[in-house]
Amino acid sequence: MSDPLVLRQGAEALAGPFPPLLAEAEHLATTVLLGEHGRRRPGQGDNFWQFRPAMPFDETRSIDWRRSGRADGAFVREREWQIAQSIILWIDQAASMSFGSLKDGTTKGQRARLLGLATAVLLIRGGERVGLTGLRLPPRAGESQLARMAALLSEQDEVDYGTPEATGMLPHSRAMFVSDFMGDMEPVEAALTKAADRGVRGAMVQVLDPQEEGFPFDGRTIFESMSGGIRHETLKAGDLRDRYLERLAERKDRLRMLASTTGWQFLTHHTGDSAASALLWIYGALERRN
Structure with a gap:
């Protein structure tokens, strides 16, 4: 039998992030003044x-x-x-989402989890059923579902970049993907195509750090993925800036076009910007009937 004290310490350490995350999500949700969900x-x-x-x-x-x-x-x-709808969320929990350059320590992953859970708060309290993709958490209503989501969203994957999952989406339901979308684009296209084939509409939210938009690097620089699996060293980082920004713009255009083609909405959100404004956009995008 395990030592009860060790078991309790482990359980408390594991559960520690859940209440603050849920409390922050609930606080964010209250800043978006919404009427009844009819x-x-x-x-x-x-x-x-x-x-x-x-x-x-x-x-x-x-x-x-x-x-x-x-x-x-x-x-x-x-x-x-008034009829309950099912909304499935995919929140990227890959290593790339743990990057952050802001002084307050906010990472892409923290903002993505906050927006995802705050969206769930609004929808569930409006009478909807919300769950997570990949059959991790089937859509359900009720406050207890929020605690389950907070627990699962506090985990982190070891892979460098996340892959969206369309499994578990009910026909003609709604969905939301939140990620930096910095990895391979083919799985993203496959997931949205699969969703569109089922009549699923929704929103894609790309979360980026300000440094990823501005590329403020010059001289000798070592670029390394958050997992350490990818590494690149250069003596002239400034020479890469224009090419990097061009490729980032191309990726955004590709995501925007993909969303338009499949009947979804697309937003790029920066961790230095207001989370409340992003949540308001998300709510409107999920409410929009295509």
Whole structure:
């Protein structure tokens, strides 16, 4: 049997990041002031939407007689169409996401996890079902799902670059991929094509560090991947700047075109920018019906 003290210390160390991450995500979610999560079309639901003139096919019981009494004709009281949707998230947890140059220590991975979990907070509290791709966490509703997500998102993969996974996406549902998208593009294209074939629409959020956008390097520089598996040394880093920025721009254009082709939305977000503005964009992108 394991030593109970050692087991408890290990458990506390493992669970340590979860409450702060969830608390930060909940705080971020509250900064995005949103109303009720109803779908603005008639159907089954609890919230009033509008009155409309009664039609010949309407049943007598559907007529609102109080409203009709204030007019010459009969009116039907319609409610908002509210039905839980399934949203699947893929948050890149590869080694490349642990890079960060900001003084406050924010890394790409931290921002990606924060945006992913804050999005889940908004959606779940709006009555949606949220899960993680790759069958890691099937979509479910309820506050307990947020704790499960926080636990899984606090892990880190050992590979240099993440590969999006489309497994577990239900037909005609929604999804979100959050990554730096600095690795091989073929798996990204394959995942979005597979999603589009199932009628899945969603959002891609590319998270980059300011240094990755500005390339402020000159002279002798050693470039090394976060896992240490890739290494390049140069005496004239400044000479690489234009080529690097050109390739980065090409990658963004490719991602943007891929999103457009598959009916998704695309955003590049920098860790030095407001997380709240990115969350607001994400929420709007996932709400947009294509």
